[in-house]
Amino acid sequence: MRKLLVSALLCLVCALSASAQEGYAPSEGNLAAREEFSRARLGIFIHWGLYSMLGDGEWVMQNRGIRYSEYSRLAAGFCPSKFDAGQWVRIFKGAGAKYLTVTSRHHDGFSMFKSDASAYNIVDATPFGRDVIAELAEACRREGLKLHLYYSQADWGREDYWPLGGTGHNSGRKEGGDWNSYLRFMNAQLTELLTKYGEIGAIWYDGMWDKHPVDREEWRRMWNIDEQYALIHSLQPSCLVGSNHHSASFPGEDIQIFEKDLPGENLNGFSAGQTVSLTLPLETCQTMNNSWGYNITDENYMSADDLIRYLVKTAGKGANLLINVGPRPDGTLPDEAVERLEALGRWMDVYGGTIYATSGGFVKEQPWGVTTQSGKNLYVHVLNPAKAIFVPLKGNKLVSAVTFCGNEKVAFSQVSEGIVLTLPEKECKCPDQIITLTFKNEL
16 A cells, blocks of 8 residues: 555656746745754754764775675674664754754665665664664654754665766676666655655755766756655655755755855865855754764864854854764764763853854854854854954944853944954853844844
8 A cells, every 4th residue: 555655646746847846936834944944053963874883984885895795784783782762862952953864875775764665774684673763753753853864866786876976886786777767766765754754854865966967957857856856845845855966056955055164165175066045044064073974993073162163153154053973883872972962062051042043144254253143133253262353343333242141241442344342351261252242223
C-alpha cells in the first residue's frame, strides 16, 4: 500500500512543469517558516554515518580510494550502542540551538533511516537495527527543536549514478547506469523522509556540485531540481529547501547556504559564485575543528570564545550559524564539542537577546566588531578590545547608550558622520562587549 501511495505521489509531482517552479510562490506557511528560521540564529549540524567508524572524516571513502564493495561491509559492524537521541537534543537545546540538521544520507550512499527504496540503510543493513532519524524526530518534538534533514545528491556507490561526476571514480562501480533511475530513487527517498517523520523544517541538499556543466540551465535540468523542489513543497509546503551548491540560488529554494564562509566572503574558496540573496534567509555552516565527520586525530577545535565570536559575526551578517558536531561511531558526542556547546549555552542564556530574532545591523562590520538590531535597539558587539570606538550613524536620534549587561550608561560624543563611544571597563573576561544603543524611531 505504501509503495502504491509513493508511486501516486511521484506521478502527481512529475506532472508539475518547470514553469511552475520558475514562478514559485511560497505558501503562507513557508513564509512563516522562513521568518521562524531567521529568528533562530543558531542550529546544530550532525555528520554521522558509516564513515565515523574509520575515524577519518566523512570523505574517507573518496579520499582513500576505498572500493564500494569493501566499504559497504562496514554496515555489518555498525552498532552505536551508546546513541541516545534524547541526550543529544537536550545538549543542543542547552547550547541555545533552535534546530538540528542531521545527515540522512551522505555521499557514501548509506541511509541513516529505514528506506524501502534501498536496503543499504541503518535498519536493514546493520546489527543496530534502529531508525536514527525517527528517534531524533521524536526527541526534537519533545524538546521543541525543528528537525532539518541533510540529503546528499551525490552517491559514490550506486551504479545508476552515471555518468560519474568529479568524485567517486575509485569505487569500482560498473559503467553505464541509468541516470533517470537515480533521479527516481532520490524522489522516492525524499518522499519517505517527508511522509514518515512528521514535520520537517528543511531539506538541506549537498552534492549538486559533483556534476556541474558550464551552462547553469543545463545544470538545473540535469539534476531535475524543479521536480524535486515541487515534490518537497507538495508534500510539506512549509518545509524549506536549501542547497549547498556554492552558486546563486535557483527558483524554488527558500534559504541560501554558505559553506565555511560568512555571507559575502570567500575565505575558503567555496563561495566565489555566490551573490548574497537580498530576499532569502541566510545560513553559514561551519566546523568546530577541521572535520565534518568524526576524525579521531583532529583535536584542532576552536575555543569557546572563538565560537561565540563567530556566532556574533554571523548574526551581524544577518545569517544563522549551523555549527557542526561529528559524533563518534559508538553514538557519543566528542567531549571537546560538548564543552564548547555548554559554554555557548551559558553565554546565550545571558546575551541571547542580542542574537535571537535580530537582523544584521545597519552599521556594517567595523574594525572593532559588528552590530545586530531589533526594534529601536542597535546592539554594538565589540569583538576587538578598544577604549573608544567610532560608530557611523545618520538620520536617527540616539536616545541612550548603555551596557547590555548591567545597564550602565556609556559616554558618547557626536562627531561628523556618527558618534564616538567611550567604553567602560569590561565587567568580565567576555569575548564580546555589548553596548545597547536606543534610538527615537524604529530602525
